[in-house]
Amino acid sequence: MPAGFASIGVVGAGAWGTALANASARAGREVVLWGRDAEAIAAMARSRENRLHLPGVELAPAVTPTARLADLAGVDAVLMVVPAQASRAVAGELAPHLSAGIPLVTCAKGIERGTSLFMTQVLAEACPEATPAILSGPSFAADVAAGLPTAVTLAARDLDLAEGLAAALGSGSFRLYHSDDVRGVEIGGAAKNVLAIAAGIVGGRGLGASAGAALIARGFAELMRFGKAYGARAETLTGLSGLGDLILTCSTAQSRNYALGLDLGRAGGLHPSGRLAEGALTASALVAMADARGVDMPIARAVEAVLAGRSDIEQAIGSLLARPQKAEA
Numbered sequence: 372m373p374a375g376f377a378s379i380g381v382v383g384a385g386a387w388g389t390a391l392a393n394a395s396a397r398a399g400r401e402v403v404l405w406g407r408d409a410e411a412i413a414a415m416a417r418s419r420e421n422r423l424h425l426p427g428v429e430l431a432p433a434v435t436p437t438a439r440l441a442d443l444a445g446v447d448a449v450l451m452v453v454p455a456q457a458s459r460a461v462a463g464e465l466a467p468h469l470s471a472g473i474p475l476v477t478c479a480k481g482i483e484r485g486t487s488l489f490m491t492q493v494l495a496e497a498c499p500e501a502t503p504a505i506l507s508g509p510s511f512a513a514d515v516a517a518g519l520p521t522a523v524t525l526a527a528r529d530l531d532l533a534e535g536l537a538a539a540l541g542s543g544s545f546r547l548y549h550s551d552d553v554r555g556v557e558i559g560g561a562a563k564n565v566l567a568i569a570a571g572i573v574g575g576r577g578l579g580a581s582a583g584a585a586l587i588a589r590g591f592a593e594l595m596r597f598g599k600a601y602g603a604r605a606e607t608l609t610g611l612s613g614l615g616d617l618i619l620t621c622s623t624a625q626s627r628n629y630a631l632g633l634d635l636g637r638a639g640g641l642h643p644s645g646r647l648a649e650g651a652l653t654a655s656a657l658v659a660m661a662d663a664r665g666v667d668m669p670i671a672r673a674v675e676a677v678l679a680g681r682s683d684i685e686q687a688i689g690s691l692l693a694r695p696q697k698a699e700a
């Protein structure tokens with residue numbers, strides 16, 4: 372068993388937070404799982420199941436649910452698993468309970484609207500005493516919770532810290548690779564959700580498997596261009612958290628972002644399902660950041676225009692197909 376990180380705090384008792392709490396317990400950690408809804412947390416503590424967000428999965432004995440952030444004081448590392456747009460506010464409330472230097476690992480996938488900051492930048496501002504890190508990669512909560520084989524990347528600026536955290540959280544079925552390319556890992560997770568909405572639209576419109584594959588390849592070209600403009604390493608963008616997660620999320624309606632695109636493609640309008648689709652919240656920031664550095668992202672731009680109601684699906688598809696044919700890059 373690796374030294375250190377005997378206890379893990381998980382902030383956010385949604386599907387992913389609950390799955391990560393169980394995965395951490397499976398790796399031998401004691402886990403405190405925080406959720407904001409005291410009633411739901413009490414029910415979870417009684418039933419040992421997160422019936423709202425991860426039904427049918429038994430909570431591991433080493434997981435203690437709580438609705439009090441103060442109960443995270445003293446843990447050795449914290450996984451931040453609330454939605455991207457809520458991360459700043461929750462991290463700010465958490466900050467007074469954390470010891471100096473504690474690793475604070477964002478597991479959310481998105482860019483903050485309004486500030487255009489990546490998740491580790493948001494945590495660095497909200498919890499300046501903590502050490503930001505990120506966990507991201509192709510991993511549905513249900514798969515991880517079921518103990519199906521999954522591989523993700525954990526990145527911190529200090530490679531030894533990333534390696535230590537990966538060793539502490541990983542198990543036979545939940546494999547963690549480590550990296551010091553924090554920016555690369557967070558760009559992949561944020562961008563792929565926007566592109567997955569486009570893939571869902573292609574599926575919902577019945578444009579065919581060939582168009583779906585073209586969308587993934589051209590979407591990946593956008594992700595690469597954006598990543599390079601914002602300092603990511605190519606090998607990170609082609610790895611688990613970039614290409615790996617793009618393929619997963621663009622391939623199945625198990626993804627909420629893809630499912631949102633499916634609905635848009637079939638019905639042509641936005642029908643809010645109430646389910647979290649981070650890409651819909653990140654699209655405008657992604658496009659604004661692409662514009663700021665002159666990065667060409669026609670697919671992401673088309674998604675943003677559809678979501679904002681400035682374009683209908685037919686117009687968006689038409690404008691993509693009308694682009695001049697050019698050298699592949």
Ligand SMILES: NC(=O)C1=CN([C@@H]2O[C@H](COP(=O)(O)OP(=O)(O)OC[C@H]3O[C@@H](n4cnc5c(N)ncnc54)[C@H](OP(=O)(O)O)[C@@H]3O)[C@@H](O)[C@H]2O)C=CC1
Nearest residue numbers: 384385386387388407408424453455457479480511512647
């Ligand atoms: N699900 C998955 O397979 C994966 C998800 N992720 C990422 O993890 C993040 C969380 O997603 P996921 O767990 O699936 O989402 P869920 O919709 O399952 O759960 C979201 C959780 O966040 C809580 N929450 C929402 N807003 C706030 C807020 N303002 N303050 C505090 N808590 C809040 C919700 O509480 P309440 O129940 O009270 O509303 C709920 O517990 C996202 O960024 C997602 O991209 C990453 C990899 C896999």
Ligand SMILES: O=C(CO)COP(=O)(O)O
Nearest residue numbers: 508509510511626627628
């Ligand atoms: O990030 C995910 C899988 O890696 C989950 O994707 P969705 O949020 O689209 O469901």
